Amino acid sequence: MRISRREFSRLGALGVAAGLVPRGMAHGWAQAAAPWAGPKVGYCVIGLGRIADHFMRGVKGSSTSTITGLVSGHREKAERIAAEYGVPRSSIYSYEDMDRMRENKAIDAVYVALPNSMHAEYTIRSAKAGKQVLCEKPMSTSVKDAKAMIAACEQAKVLLMIAYRLHYEPTTRRAIKLVRGGALGQVQSMVSANGFNESAGEWRLDKALSGGGPLLDVGIYCLNAMRYLTGEEPAKFSGYVSTIDKDGRFATVEENTSWVMQFPSGIQASCTTTYGAQMPGFYRVYGAKGWLQVDEFGYEGLRLTAEYRGDAGPVKLDELNTEKDPEQFVRQVDHFSECIRTGRTPDTPGEEGLRDMEYMQDIYRSAGVVALV
Amino acid sequence: MRISRREFSRLGALGVAAGLVPRGMAHGWAQAAAPWAGPKVGYCVIGLGRIADHFMRGVKGSSTSTITGLVSGHREKAERIAAEYGVPRSSIYSYEDMDRMRENKAIDAVYVALPNSMHAEYTIRSAKAGKQVLCEKPMSTSVKDAKAMIAACEQAKVLLMIAYRLHYEPTTRRAIKLVRGGALGQVQSMVSANGFNESAGEWRLDKALSGGGPLLDVGIYCLNAMRYLTGEEPAKFSGYVSTIDKDGRFATVEENTSWVMQFPSGIQASCTTTYGAQMPGFYRVYGAKGWLQVDEFGYEGLRLTAEYRGDAGPVKLDELNTEKDPEQFVRQVDHFSECIRTGRTPDTPGEEGLRDMEYMQDIYRSAGVVALV
Numbered sequence: 001m002r003i004s005r006r007e008f009s010r011l012g013a014l015g016v017a018a019g020l021v022p023r024g025m026a027h028g029w030a031q032a033a034a035p036w037a038g039p040k041v042g043y044c045v046i047g048l049g050r051i052a053d054h055f056m057r058g059v060k061g062s063s064t065s066t067i068t069g070l071v072s073g074h075r076e077k078a079e080r081i082a083a084e085y086g087v088p089r090s091s092i093y094s095y096e097d098m099d100r101m102r103e104n105k106a107i108d109a110v111y112v113a114l115p116n117s118m119h120a121e122y123t124i125r126s127a128k129a130g131k132q133v134l135c136e137k138p139m140s141t142s143v144k145d146a147k148a149m150i151a152a153c154e155q156a157k158v159l160l161m162i163a164y165r166l167h168y169e170p171t172t173r174r175a176i177k178l179v180r181g182g183a184l185g186q187v188q189s190m191v192s193a194n195g196f197n198e199s200a201g202e203w204r205l206d207k208a209l210s211g212g213g214p215l216l217d218v219g220i221y222c223l224n225a226m227r228y229l230t231g232e233e234p235a236k237f238s239g240y241v242s243t244i245d246k247d248g249r250f251a252t253v254e255e256n257t258s259w260v261m262q263f264p265s266g267i268q269a270s271c272t273t274t275y276g277a278q279m280p281g282f283y284r285v286y287g288a289k290g291w292l293q294v295d296e297f298g299y300e301g302l303r304l305t306a307e308y309r310g311d312a313g314p315v316k317l318d319e320l321n322t323e324k325d326p327e328q329f330v331r332q333v334d335h336f337s338e339c340i341r342t343g344r345t346p347d348t349p350g351e352e353g354l355r356d357m358e359y360m361q362d363i364y365r366s367a368g369v370v371a372l373v
Numbered sequence: 374m375r376i377s378r379r380e381f382s383r384l385g386a387l388g389v390a391a392g393l394v395p396r397g398m399a400h401g402w403a404q405a406a407a408p409w410a411g412p413k414v415g416y417c418v419i420g421l422g423r424i425a426d427h428f429m430r431g432v433k434g435s436s437t438s439t440i441t442g443l444v445s446g447h448r449e450k451a452e453r454i455a456a457e458y459g460v461p462r463s464s465i466y467s468y469e470d471m472d473r474m475r476e477n478k479a480i481d482a483v484y485v486a487l488p489n490s491m492h493a494e495y496t497i498r499s500a501k502a503g504k505q506v507l508c509e510k511p512m513s514t515s516v517k518d519a520k521a522m523i524a525a526c527e528q529a530k531v532l533l534m535i536a537y538r539l540h541y542e543p544t545t546r547r548a549i550k551l552v553r554g555g556a557l558g559q560v561q562s563m564v565s566a567n568g569f570n571e572s573a574g575e576w577r578l579d580k581a582l583s584g585g586g587p588l589l590d591v592g593i594y595c596l597n598a599m600r601y602l603t604g605e606e607p608a609k610f611s612g613y614v615s616t617i618d619k620d621g622r623f624a625t626v627e628e629n630t631s632w633v634m635q636f637p638s639g640i641q642a643s644c645t646t647t648y649g650a651q652m653p654g655f656y657r658v659y660g661a662k663g664w665l666q667v668d669e670f671g672y673e674g675l676r677l678t679a680e681y682r683g684d685a686g687p688v689k690l691d692e693l694n695t696e697k698d699p700e701q702f703v704r705q706v707d708h709f710s711e712c713i714r715t716g717r718t719p720d721t722p723g724e725e726g727l728r729d730m731e732y733m734q735d736i737y738r739s740a741g742v743v744a745l746v
Binding site for chain 2: 184185186187188189190191193195197236238239240242243244245255256257258259260262265266267268269270271272274276277278279280284286287288289290291307308366
């Protein structure tokens with residue numbers, strides 16, 4: 001199946017997309033959007049690193065949203081990007097003076113794309129400035145911070161969405177529909193892996209910035225996938241952390257984390273994540289009638305394969321999503337802008353991020369590590 | 374790479390096969406066999422179920438071995454098979470009178486292909502009858518029995534080999550060579566799954582015969598693979614057991630087992646096994662330079678895929694082993710017959726089976742289950 005975003009939106013307009021996932025699931029999913037009315041939602045991007053670039057290109061491709069402000073510690077870089085996206089120089093802020101954006105009516109929302117340890121501070125300051133908040137995952141570096149972020153946004157009466165972009169991505173939604181819809185029969189267990197061989201000097205390897213090892217940055221994809229696939233919340237966790245390479249990269253964070261978790265229904269998941277190996281993201285779901293696999297948690301190239309016994313005989317699927325980056329970011333920002341316009345809660349609110357923080361804390365705890373407190 | 378057994382044997386004769394795995398590994402591996410001399414080794418098959426059929430067809434295809442006796446509770450079935458394999462009627466035994474095979478000089482060895490709970494008794498009786506013992510895996514249904522089997526064979530001065538047929542299979546040996554030889558760089562972690570949707574009424578679902586759930590029958594492949602790939606013995610285990618289907622199949626054994634284990638080097642493995650889902654066997658190994666996957670633990674169709682950074686650039690492998698069943702059984706029986714001829718210890722002796730029994734007990738214990746004691 002090759003489906004473009006345009007086609008997917010059309011399915012949405014026909015009411016098909018809204019019906020992709022049965023009602024009564026643990027998570028809500030994006031409803032088909034009504035035609036966009038009124039001015040675009042203006043976003044201020046806080047932190048101009050790599051993921052911010054994907055986000056801004058996504059906004060450029062969106063009909064609902066626009067970049068109206070930047071926060072950066074590098075004025076020159078910010079001015080170059082401002083010129084590219086048509087942001088007035090007066091809407092470029094430093095980390096020190098960004099609270100002034102309260103007066104900037106062109107900024108409706110912020111996108112927090114900073115290292116993990118700064119998510120809480122800038123989410124809370126943005127909320128206090130009256131701005132809606134889209135924050136990258138992991139939500140924070142502690143459960144306490146995550147709760148404070150939710151409370152601050154509630155108090156300021158602004159929406160908080162965590163940027164779980166795959167919740168809005170067609171291959172992921174298709175997998176969820178197949179699994180929860182019973183195509184595989186009763187699911188028994190799942191496996192998932194996601195990791196990469198990180199280079200020395202990256203901020204992810206500095207616990208003061210990242211809050212932890214690969215579990216927070218890439219393992220979170222496995223954890224979150226197991227949850228959205230089952231629609232259940234995991235009840236038990238057990239895992240290990242290890243560091244093999246003594247090359248200076250892993251002075252403050254661990255290299256590997258592997259864990260098993262069990263859901264209330266009895267469904268099990270075995271997962272692994274690393275900063276020390278080539279580990280293309282994937283999950284495989286095993287059910288009584290067959291299995292389903294999705295390869296890649298990245299920005300493009302997701303591929304769904306499956307083999308199961310259908311009502312009318314054996315089914316074999318091999319579906320590559322040919323959408324290109326930054327399409328996932330278009331979908332994500334469209335969803336948040338729609339929520340801002342209508343006042344509805346995002347499908348991946350702060351509470352979704354908080355749950356993953358709590359579960360990652362449980363995984364660490366099972367490995368004998370006190371973390372994310 | 375498509376390599377026939379003939380070609381593989383030729384590599385062996387050239388001394389290549391013997392060098393497949395670096396010296397000093399935890400396990401020894403089959404040396405290249407010298408040309409077969411003298412009469413074939415005569416095997417008595419104890420238990421005439423499905424796997425015995427594969428074994429006997431393997432012996433038929435072997436130049437080293439022959440079927441010279443049968444033990445069965447079904448005289449008619451035994452006579453039919455005896456006629457097919459040229460076994461004299463006088464060499465057909467019942468379970469009650471099989472000890473008489475002591476006097477049968479045509480029987481050098483036995484192949485124990487009974488339900489797991491009977492492995493110990495028939496291994497020990499065969500040893501006492503002076504016969505070399507090839508026993509199916511899992512070795513037994515308790516650590517105590519496994520130790521008694523090893524002791525009985527030592528006392529009787531007969532060899533004991535556990536039928537880990539993949540240790541003798543070319544794709545498996547190729548994977549081991551790549552992983553241990555450093556093609557992937559430092560290995561960080563692995564994932565593995567193996568299971569199937571078992572039918573009601575099968576002996577595997579009766580704990581009195583099987584000793585436990587899918588871990589013993591199919592999960593053991595994941596456990597053993599993680600050991601032969603790393604050449605290390607796992608040091609820590611943590612897992613869960615669960616039963617989801619309430620359809621009467623799982624009255625005495627659990628439906629699912631998932632676990633994580635860690636090796637002394639820090640390498641981790643995340644595994645799952647089931648009797649309730651379609652779960653084609655596979656493992657994937659993640660290293661600093663790339664990954665390697667083997668699909669299928671079955672009797673044929675093993676496929677190795679890999680992507681890694683080689684010395685001369687990127688390497689991409691996709692190698693299907695086109696050998697057909699019962700070729701794996703030919704290789705296995707050839708190895709044991711060679712050991713019998715030369716008196717050397719098999720590559721998968723009783724101690725190999727005992728280790729898996731102890732580790733499976735550890736996995737159960739971590740899940741709060743006292744088993745295999």
